[in-house]
Amino acid sequence: MTTSYRCWAEVDLDALRANLAWLRHRVGPRVKIMTVVKADAYGHGLKQIAALLMQSGTDIFGVANLAEARAIRSVGRGWPILMLGACLPDEIETCVKDHVMPTISTLAEAHAFAAAAHKLRRTVEVHLKVDTGMGRLGVAPGDALALAQAIAGSEELELQGLFTHFASAEDDAEFSAQQAAQFDSVIAQLTAAGFLPPMIHANNSGAILHEPATTFDLVRPGLLVYGILPTGRRRLTPPLPELRPALSWYCRVALVKEISKGTPLSYGHTFTAARRMRVATVTAGYGDGYLRAGSDRSAVLIHGHRCAVLGRVTMDQMLVDVSRVHATQPGDIATLIGRQGTEEISATEVATWFGTIPWEVLTAITYRVPRIYRGGSAA
Numbered sequence: 001m002t003t004s005y006r007c008w009a010e011v012d013l014d015a016l017r018a019n020l021a022w023l024r025h026r027v028g029p030r031v032k033i034m035t036v037v038k039a040d041a042y043g044h045g046l047k048q049i050a051a052l053l054m055q056s057g058t059d060i061f062g063v064a065n066l067a068e069a070r071a072i073r074s075v076g077r078g079w080p081i082l083m084l085g086a087c088l089p090d091e092i093e094t095c096v097k098d099h100v101m102p103t104i105s106t107l108a109e110a111h112a113f114a115a116a117a118h119k120l121r122r123t124v125e126v127h128l129k130v131d132t133g134m135g136r137l138g139v140a141p142g143d144a145l146a147l148a149q150a151i152a153g154s155e156e157l158e159l160q161g162l163f164t165h166f167a168s169a170e171d172d173a174e175f176s177a178q179q180a181a182q183f184d185s186v187i188a189q190l191t192a193a194g195f196l197p198p199m200i201h202a203n204n205s206g207a208i209l210h211e212p213a214t215t216f217d218l219v220r221p222g223l224l225v226y227g228i229l230p231t232g233r234r235r236l237t238p239p240l241p242e243l244r245p246a247l248s249w250y251c252r253v254a255l256v257k258e259i260s261k262g263t264p265l266s267y268g269h270t271f272t273a274a275r276r277m278r279v280a281t282v283t284a285g286y287g288d289g290y291l292r293a294g295s296d297r298s299a300v301l302i303h304g305h306r307c308a309v310l311g312r313v314t315m316d317q318m319l320v321d322v323s324r325v326h327a328t329q330p331g332d333i334a335t336l337i338g339r340q341g342t343e344e345i346s347a348t349e350v351a352t353w354f355g356t357i358p359w360e361v362l363t364a365i366t367y368r369v370p371r372i373y374r375g376g377s378a379a
Contacts, residue, residue, distance in 0.1 A: 008251075009250070010248045010249075010338075011246050013048075013052050016049065016227070019224065019227050020225060033057070034062045035221065036222035037049060037068065041226075042223065051076070054075065058079070060080045061079055062222075063082070063083055063084065064084060064085050066083065082101045083100050083101065085103065087103075092112050110147065110150055110154065114155075117157065123157070125160035126157055126161075127162065128151065128159060128162050133179045134165045141183075141185060163201040164179065164202050169234075170230045171232040180213070187200060200216040201217060201220060203215055203220065206230040208221055209229070223358065224241070227244045227245040228245055231348055245347065249338060250336060251333075253328060253331060254283050255330055257279055258277070259273050259277050259278075265319050266318075266319060271296055279319050279321060279323075280334075285315045286313055287316050289365035291356070294353050295312040295318075298313075298353040298354075300345070302333075303328065304343055306345075307322050347362055
């Protein structure tokens, strides 16, 4: 591996393709896959990932805002897009013009989209969300039928989907079962009234693994597409999913020096050398997304060895212990996430050091870190 970058991420497009193929096998050919590409495709690069997924069999894209929808449209216009968040009042007409399916939680939203569609002489496909316990968006289960009837009664609106979101599928089987029961009740009510839409969906990545009974017509994988298992207290039954992490993250050694016993390092002097040490300065910091929470507790890989981070992570640099890695020289590659030799640091392990979740680790990698694409359609 040769590079002129100081800090960069590499994305394995073949891994993404294989992960999507595993998901397709998991849910079966009749179930549609909505690939969630929020937050720059979980830090992997939205346009490049959307292009690959279009070639690899995704059915629908899930986004958090209209800018993400427009980025997908700039790559290809043939795929449906669902805005998973609520539209702001001044975004409604744009949503209709851009042919993005909105999420509807209230009668007021339904009326606003119907008015915009009438003005633009269009019909809008909408997804009705039911709040079974997440609390962010969605109509109460007891009010879902009335809202579905209102949508069905509008000439400008077409009820295309009905969905909910599991709040704790990786952790809480009992609460997930309660959510599933509430959603099943809503499905039964809409079925009896003749308002059931063609796409019913509930399962995010955690629920795909732990709640197969709620697969329905469509699943919404996010983290699984990128090759990472959602972390939580619920154990998976072997065999474990055959997924490959798509993203690796690297920086380089800028300087190597010897320090004597008693030397303090970095801001605040949270680390003091207990012995003579060989220390490397590497070219990544919290300005690149390597969180300050990793200070004094994380590690990088250099020449296939784990090297502890010493002292506080700074904006552009951090210090690591290379006392036992005698070959370390300026210009060498330090792996922040990924594999070197027989050693590997995963995004999940980094999340443990940071006291957070792998979702945040990936999406925290900043825009100043170039993404390099390997394999697949990288050319």
